[in-house]
Amino acid sequence: MKYLVYAALIILLVPFQAVLFNRVTIFGVHPDLVLIAVCLIGMQAGELDAIVIGLALGFTQDLFSGNAHWTNIWLKPLLGLMASLASHSVINLTFTFSLALLLALSIFSGTVIFFLKSFQSPGVDFFAAAQGILLPQACFDAVLGVTVLKLIQVAAPTRHQLPTSSYE
Amino acid sequence: MVGAKRAFVLLLAVLAAALLILPEASDGPLQTIGRGLVTMASHPLRALDSVNQGIDSIWSRYIALRYVGEENLSLRREIASLQEEASRLREKAAASDRLRELLNLKEELPYSTLAARVIARDPTNWYRSIVINKGQDDGITVDMGVMTPTGAVGRVVKVQRQLAVVLLLIDRNNAVTGLVQRTRDEGIVEGTEKGLAWIKYLPLLSNVKVGDIVITSGMAGGFPRGLPIGRITRIERREAELFLSAEIQPETDFGRLEEVLVITSPRETTNLPSLVPVPGHGLPSAKRLEEIR
Numbered sequence: 001m002k003y004l005v006y007a008a009l010i011i012l013l014v015p016f017q018a019v020l021f022n023r024v025t026i027f028g029v030h031p032d033l034v035l036i037a038v039c040l041i042g043m044q045a046g047e048l049d050a051i052v053i054g055l056a057l058g059f060t061q062d063l064f065s066g067n068a069h070w071t072n073i074w075l076k077p078l079l080g081l082m083a084s085l086a087s088h089s090v091i092n093l094t095f096t097f098s099l100a101l102l103l104a105l106s107i108f109s110g111t112v113i114f115f116l117k118s119f120q121s122p123g124v125d126f127f128a129a130a131q132g133i134l135l136p137q138a139c140f141d142a143v144l145g146v147t148v149l150k151l152i153q154v155a156a157p158t159r160h161q162l163p164t165s166s167y168e
Numbered sequence: 169m170v171g172a173k174r175a176f177v178l179l180l181a182v183l184a185a186a187l188l189i190l191p192e193a194s195d196g197p198l199q200t201i202g203r204g205l206v207t208m209a210s211h212p213l214r215a216l217d218s219v220n221q222g223i224d225s226i227w228s229r230y231i232a233l234r235y236v237g238e239e240n241l242s243l244r245r246e247i248a249s250l251q252e253e254a255s256r257l258r259e260k261a262a263a264s265d266r267l268r269e270l271l272n273l274k275e276e277l278p279y280s281t282l283a284a285r286v287i288a289r290d291p292t293n294w295y296r297s298i299v300i301n302k303g304q305d306d307g308i309t310v311d312m313g314v315m316t317p318t319g320a321v322g323r324v325v326k327v328q329r330q331l332a333v334v335l336l337l338i339d340r341n342n343a344v345t346g347l348v349q350r351t352r353d354e355g356i357v358e359g360t361e362k363g364l365a366w367i368k369y370l371p372l373l374s375n376v377k378v379g380d381i382v383i384t385s386g387m388a389g390g391f392p393r394g395l396p397i398g399r400i401t402r403i404e405r406r407e408a409e410l411f412l413s414a415e416i417q418p419e420t421d422f423g424r425l426e427e428v429l430v431i432t433s434p435r436e437t438t439n440l441p442s443l444v445p446v447p448g449h450g451l452p453s454a455k456r457l458e459e460i461r
Contacts, residue, residue, distance in 0.1 A: 066334075121341050
């Protein structure tokens with residue numbers, strides 16, 4: 001079942017984002033579904049799954065993108081790995097921690113892409129990019145990611161869920 | 169006596185009958201008699217009429233509405249169906265217009281092009297690109313120019329077998345050589361983060377003005393000379409810089425791209441004079457091209 005879900009994600013997620021989900025924008029910015037998927041896989045399933053799926057999804061994303069550097073092929077597995085390592089360092093994967101982690105990883109991803117892009121065409125204002133793309137996208141990623149994570153946790157509880165009396 | 173009495177009663181009866189038979193004679197006394205009766209009867213009549221009206225109202229508003237409700241639902245469904253059909257037909261008509269325009273342009277252009285449909289947009293927020301439904305199998309290669317009837321759109325940066333990725337002119341990583349049509353000054357056109365374009369490296373003494381049209385120079389890249397890029401909206405002169413820069417409002421609406429032409433061979437037109445875009449129609453017709461020549 002897990003592999004079926006992974007296969008469906010690899011085949012459908014990027015086309016879904018490129019064709020349909022791009023219409024769902026807030027001030028021209030939309031959440032990065034691949035980033036969310038890879039981070040959630042890292043948080044729920046572990047490092048290996050996150051790296052493999054991140055590699056496949058990042059590669060697919062680069063195929064459909066105007067990105068000339070093939071950034072996502074290595075960035076997405078790295079994000080998955082970071083999400084996995086960070087989530088394994090806490091006893092309970094709480095709402096606040098998940099939100100903060102997704103926010104931080106999205107900001108990290110955006111910053112890396114920005115600097116790689118600005119190597120090719122220098123002179124871009126980082127603060128304008130941060131205000132226009134990076135931070136709004138990070139907020140959308142975090143909110144959507146946490147919502148999906150909670151739904152997953154309700155549908156299929158994992159070892160990260162402890163009673164509410166436990167501490168982080 | 170009895171006979172006289174009977175005769176008198178009979179006379180009175182005949183007279184009354186005669187009075188009643190005559191219309192003019194009957195109106196007055198009968199109405200006088202009837203008025204009182206009508207006055208008495210009118211009260212229960214009105215009361216009964218009110219009850220009747222109430223029953224009618226209840227019937228028409230509530231009981232008969234059962235059928236009106238069904239009819240209303242049916243009509244609503246019909247309206248929705250007709251609206252959907254109208255929308256579909258409008259969409260078809262719009263697509264037909266766009267394709268006719270594209271086909272006309274394709275026939276008029278003196279260089280070879282290939283029509284393609286936009287099937288997706290960049291899956292990230294960081295690049296401005298589109299995915300088209302033509303690729304390696306159709307003869308598309310990297311660096312080919314892409315245009316619409318309104319002007320240049322971008323260039324192909326990635327090619328798969330059946331699709332290609334086109335980096336739009338408004339992406340910061342895209343650069344094509346541009347020419348200010350009026351002054352003939354050349355520069356490099358790049359995208360901006362705001363979805364506009366900049367022409368850089370214009371000579372410091374250039375006489376460019378706001379409103380000047382920028383076209384492709386045809387010197388490099390996959391574009392022929394003379395494709396409209398946009399109009400200058402702002403000129404920037406920075407101190408201690410050897411060149412001018414100007415902001416360009418692109419002619420093409422990049423948010424609404426649906427069909428495009430990939431320029432498969434731009435080299436046939438390198439000697440063409442620059443073209444003046446016709447407002448609302450994009451490029452001039454073939455006849456006009458001949459006139460220009």
